[in-house]
Amino acid sequence: MDLLNALVALANFVIVPAVAYGSQLALGALGVTLIYGILRFSNFAHGDTMAFGAMVTILATWGLQAQGISLGVLPTALLALPVGILGTMILMLLVDRAVYRFYRQQKAKPVILVIVSLGVMFMMNGIVRFVIGPDDQNFADGGRFLVSAREFRAWSGLDEGLAIRTSQGLTVLTTVICVALLFWFLERTRTGKSMRAYSDNEDLALLSGINPERVVMVTWMIVAALTTVAGVLYGLDKSFKPFTYFLLLLPMFASAVVGGLGSPLGAIAGGFIVAFSEVTVTYAWKKVLGYLMPDPLAPSGLVQLLSTDYKFAVSFGILVIVLLFKPTGLFKGKAV
Amino acid sequence: AQEVKLGILVGFTGPIESLAEPMAKGAELAIKEVSDSGALLDGATVTPVRADTGCIDNGLATSNAERLIADGVAGIIGGDCSGVTGAVLQNVAIPNGMVMISPSATSPGLSTVEDNDLFFRTAPSDAREGQVMTEVLQDRGIESIALTYTNNDYGKGLADAIKTNFEAAGGEVTISAAHEDGKADYSAEVGALASAGGDILVVAGYLDQGGLGIIRAALDSGAFDTFGLPGGMIGDSLPANVGPDLNGSFGQIAGSGGEGIEKLTAMAGDAFDATSPYTPESYDAAALFMFAMQAAGSTDPAEYGPKILEVANAPGEQIFPGELAKGLEILKSGGEIDYVGASAVELIGPGESAGSYREIEVQDGKNVTVKFR
Amino acid sequence: MSGNPYHEDRGNKDRSITNAQGAGTIPWRKSGATFPAGEGPFLIGEGMTGGYGRGPDILHDCTIAVNPGEIAVIVGPNGAGKSTAMKAVFGMLDLRAGHVRLDGEDISALSPQDRVARGMGFVPQTSNIFTSLTVEENLEMGAFTRRDDFRPTMAQVYDLFPILKEKRRQAAGELSGGQRQQVAVGRALMTRPKVLMLDEPTAGVSPIVMDELFDRIIEVSRTGIPILMVEQNARQALEIADKGYVLVQGRNAHTGTGKDLLADDEVRRSFLGG
Amino acid sequence: MIVVEDVHKHFGGFHAVDGATLKIAEGSITGLIGPNGAGKTTLFNVIAGVLEPTSGRVTMAGEDITGLPPHTLFHKGLLRTFQIAHEFASMTCRENLMMVPGGQSGESLWNTWFGRRRIADEERALRAKADEVLEFLTIEHLADHKAGQVSGGQKKLLELGRTMMVDARIVFLDEVGAGVNRTLLNTIGDAILRLNRERGYTFVVIEHDMDFIGRLCDPVICMAEGKVLAEGTLAQIKANEQVIEAYLGTGLKHRDKVPS
Amino acid sequence: MTDTLRTTGLFVLVGVLILITGFTQGWNTALLILNMGLVSAIMSIGVNLQWGFAGLFNVGIMGFVALGGLASVLVSMQPTPGAWSAGGWRILLALLIGVLTIVGAVLIMTRMARGRARVLAVIALLVAGFFLYRAVFDPAVAAVEAINPALLGYLGGLGLPVIVAWPVGGLLAAGAAWIIGKTALGLRSDYLAIATLGIAEIIIAVLKNEDWLSRGVKNVVGIPRPVPYEIDLQNNPGFIERAASFGLDPVEGSTLYVKIAYALLFLAVLLILLWMAQMALQSPWGRMMRAIRDNEVAAEAMGKDVTRRHLQIFVLGSAVCGLAGAMLTTLDSQLVPTTYQPLRFTFLIWVMVIVGGSGNNFGAVLGGMLIWYLWVQVEPVGIWLMQLLTAGMADGSWLKAHLMDSAAHMRLFTMGLVLLLVLRFSPRGLIPEK
């Protein structure tokens, strides 16, 4: 019976990674949910927008690195982030102008916008590969760990190590800041309230003197910022590869839905649910149980509910179950 | 003089899009070398024609293969991933009597496929790598391994081969878990692998795909310190990406001697990364085509096909990258060659690389060849 | 069904893909120039002819006007074009002929937003509150275009509708029908409108709430704000009206004071249900 | 005909219908009135199977129909119209009527491929019936118009017409009058009376217009806060203190100050 | 009249495109595009049934197509000798245990009164059932997979003609669709999209990881064909003679012969489906579906069982996708689970339906053929465009090299562009619903 080791093992392999991954998903899902709530469609181009934002940031990071500028223990990419955000904002506004605005003015049904976003997705897919290529790009620098497993073991004297990467710490911290800012913005500022009003009732917003184009513009800019931050954090923590960002679309989408589409709070909760269900349901409990059980009882098998092959399937399964019991998502979204 | 076209059918888009470009470049380098030399078939020019397989898109791959054939190619270098390679072989190459030399399809299943002697590969079957890896592990006194593989026919076949061989040799495989390439997060996999434990973690994946992600996550969380690296994981970018923590990890990749690959690296210069997986094999596949044509004096697949094994294997003078013209001259004058190329080509059995391997160890952030097997 | 092919959604109801809630219907248009228009009533839609999109004309040479301190009521059969006339005055559809003048200026070319900026307040027939915002936020949104301190106006609105003060932290969607209508009117007042337009404010409300609302409307009009209103509870509405318009098929059929119209036998029989 | 026994419907903590008990007699036209938010529509939706009651029982001619879905109730002869007209906008008025009867053999896919003759015969009969109904409603000229493009009142007539395509036993009308011109409302009232007399339909009518209620309904039920407050003839109801306080009110305070 | 003209014109256009391909790139290429186009058209018909006629948003097309592929393995491969006795029956038993567990849980949920006891009972049953299932299942699977893993290692199929697999593929897909429909279609807010997305992932995961079923990622190759093998034709003197009479050499003759045979088979299936879809659409059944699409609530009140009808059409549409999936796998002669990617099998089909014109069967067919043509042909066009673009640049320049390297990615870009252009100028698709 060794509770401490068991806890540390669990934290190291389940909790810390799931929290970081959940934060990344949450940031992405926030963007999905904002577009759904305010612009009223599910944006299939979201994953590729993330890739684009990360790409611009990477290019800027390389520029800075070439100049010899760095942030010490923190990744240089943080310095380049504003450039990435700006670049993505510009792209989003251009795309909106060239593509979405037309349909908005036509009062096109949202489903047309969904399909249009599919078209945008294809094009962004091409653009990103065109500029930076399809390969893995490494742009992380600075200190790798807040706490490394080895240090932790030496410090605590336990068998198990606990590692927390700088990027993981950054991810969680940035997510908290972004979410707090977003909530403050939506709940307290005039512009934020006007966005909520627009999302609630477009016609009446117009009749109240709210400029819809401005709301849309601000939305795209916030979404651009969120996606870029999410894309960069993800890239720092794992790696940047355009194709991965496309695949990220599904879990982000799932997070937004399970939390209740249109609800920012739901998006965050959804991100963590998806992340934790991916990591925990397929976790092999052998090690943890090995610490907890007296030796003769220690399991010889893996004590794994399902093999990790099914982790993706499992998270979708959980999603469907949540929807069965809460048909509008955890936090009743705009979906009723 | 004659114009000869060679098709390069690899996955420029899709999950291995990052490997495809150097592979194509490798093949094109050989083609250019020959074409410039004017030594093939009385000064024939050789031109490459690229086509995409999407790596996993059977429909796209077969129609592009058809297109290549309609274009009048005399041979196809490709496909890349075992799945589409099988599809192209069955649906295009065999019906059209076209020869394919794949630089990278390594699935053991392809060894026994009914191919009417039209299919060759410069990469060895994964079945062989399983044996070699077991030897390496045993020599290093490793008793138990955790095993993870990229979830496709390559990864699965390789993992099965390693597992069977290693267990037959008395080792223990604590877990054999798949990982999908390009997925967002590998915490779940690493968690399971760590829980299962083992002396080292063998990663049968791709170095810039899920394999890298797994190694990073495993190192970061302190789950494993040493890794076993089969061929798909050997490349300069891995130690560069992972950093000093990788020192001490080891593995093996098809190839003999450093000479061939070094020459190719020098020739490639900055144009592309010659050590990228399956790039030397691509160069060699292209070279084999042209040697066989020269030996047969024809670009008709039916005629040069049977010559491929002859030019690839002893007896004859050894030919390395950069010496293609020399080889062609020898063949022209009726001599014999034993093409070694960049990946130590030695075709056995049904026309696949025999599989001599370099044992690699990461030392000081570099892949160092410590032994040949 | 306006023939715009972009309006097609194949009946899709999947809420995880699209969100039709609160989507707008007001067609997009760009503002044009305004110019002085001389004497006349404070607000007048004069000789208005036009319809929705590329569809047929709904309004035919229709005229509606109102002056400060007055209540003008529009009545008429269903589909006569009453709401359409209101929307036309507010710039929510393109006129093919006619003008809209406000306070001595021709504003026919302005977009609805710009009319709001000019001091016109409108309460649509349906979905006239922000259901997910609190009562207070609803009122704030009414004052969106104002740069000055709007707290005094809010206090006035709360004076006018005391129940709203009680419920100001509650989401407006949780209110009863009558209270919602009060929020809607309050929101329009917050713009400090120069003119207030109400489309069937009493539809579906119980008799007691209807009386309440009419009372408030009279009070508002007493403060000097001109009120233009469409009503199906025509008899009650005409009783408090200074001016009444009967529209039939987009045309002015009868015009007069509320009393006159109530007294007119034909109007009673054909439009007020006897 | 319909008996509602102690029905409750809660939304979260809110009791929209709070123990309503009432009876609807066969062949009657029952009026249902009450202040906004009294729970009338909710009760309607519970009876018509759109909402499931939290507790309580609804029976129709002795048979328990609690919680049965609308399409099942339809086949038992319980029909309803909607407060806001629910026409099939992209279909013609005639098609709107022809789709109503249940059990058409053409609704089975098998027959669409292998029973085309039978379908053709049925369709001919249906078409004749639809035209007859359109004529009854005086809108035969709209037969080939898209239902989405007729006026609001005509849509309401169409709603009523759909109930005539089959032999309905009981029809629920939710605020037929809201936003409808009073003159047209009279026409609709006539149609309701005719259906009641000539075909023996039972009607339940929600309405805020007392004239309309007075012309058609006996008895009248008044609901408030989810419960039945009073029941009787309109005159009795109008005299009820509670009803006046909660619902009818005493008229305009400013009536005296109305400008002249 | 002009509508018919337009429709005909567009179909002629696709025909001409294919003919041009035939003349410039060879008839094998053209026929291959045609065959894949026909299969794509069938998938589009299936999706169009769901979306165009019922407004159901299915984002799991990939899963149904994959199930069709599985059917061709299960039906047409030879049974693996000894596999059934080694563990096959026990696997079936395990699956039965699994199903019974779930059925039991559902029964408890419906029969027992709400409360803690019910929750506990369900959990206990599920846990017990799960462990029992794993106890029976795991060793059986290991036994089956141990049989010659490099070549077999799975149960094999029934050894029936592969054509039988086509309807079976439809049935499998229909079964999966039924389960999804039962769970998702009844929800208050319709979360069909997410459910289909999930089930598709689950199906692919099963296909990839259950080696005993279809060899997982090791792929099944050499699935029998409904048409003769080229090699056999090439060795058949009669055929060589006939080919020669057309002026074809045996190789080309045989490859063309096989492809034409496939084309005819596919065309026959397509025409039958098209006829069935058209007949259904124009009957009272179609009227009912349109009513449901226009206004679900009213249709429900008019006695139409909306959920059941949705289920019906969802199952039908998915079955058509499954059928197409089986045909596709037959054409490939192999099942490769990793090829099932959402981009290719879900999003691309969506593009086909939307570009073609949803709600119109002919539109769906046109979209399927046209988009497939572009999907394949855009790549050479992209390369050609790049060559044009870079023609003026210096040969060794960095930009030129980069642009040429990126040419392959032009494919996605161009697809996006086509989609956006069509939606802009022809928002209801090329052949819109009337």
Ligand SMILES: Nc1ncnc2c1ncn2[C@@H]1O[C@H](COP(=O)(O)OP(=O)(O)OP(=O)(O)O)[C@@H](O)[C@H]1O
């Ligand atoms: N958005 C629209 N697009 C096209 N036609 C419309 C639209 N809205 C209304 N119409 C048509 O315009 C005509 C007038 O409608 P309007 O809403 O102005 O009538 P109304 O007098 O307000 O009737 P009601 O008393 O029922 O509100 C009707 O024939 C209606 O069908």
Ligand SMILES: Nc1ncnc2c1ncn2[C@@H]1O[C@H](COP(=O)(O)OP(=O)(O)OP(=O)(O)O)[C@@H](O)[C@H]1O
């Ligand atoms: N889905 C819901 N969620 C929460 N509350 C609801 C819901 N539907 C209705 N209510 C509440 O239930 C109460 C009764 O509503 P109902 O629509 O039955 O009133 P009604 O008697 O028909 O009123 P009206 O005359 O205005 O139509 C109202 O207070 C309403 O706010």
Ligand SMILES: CC(C)C[C@H](N)C(=O)O
């Ligand atoms: C190019 C490589 C990724 C191909 C791999 N060796 C396979 O057989 O699938």
Ligand SMILES: [Mg+2]
């Ligand atoms: Mg109106």
Ligand SMILES: [Mg+2]
């Ligand atoms: Mg109501």
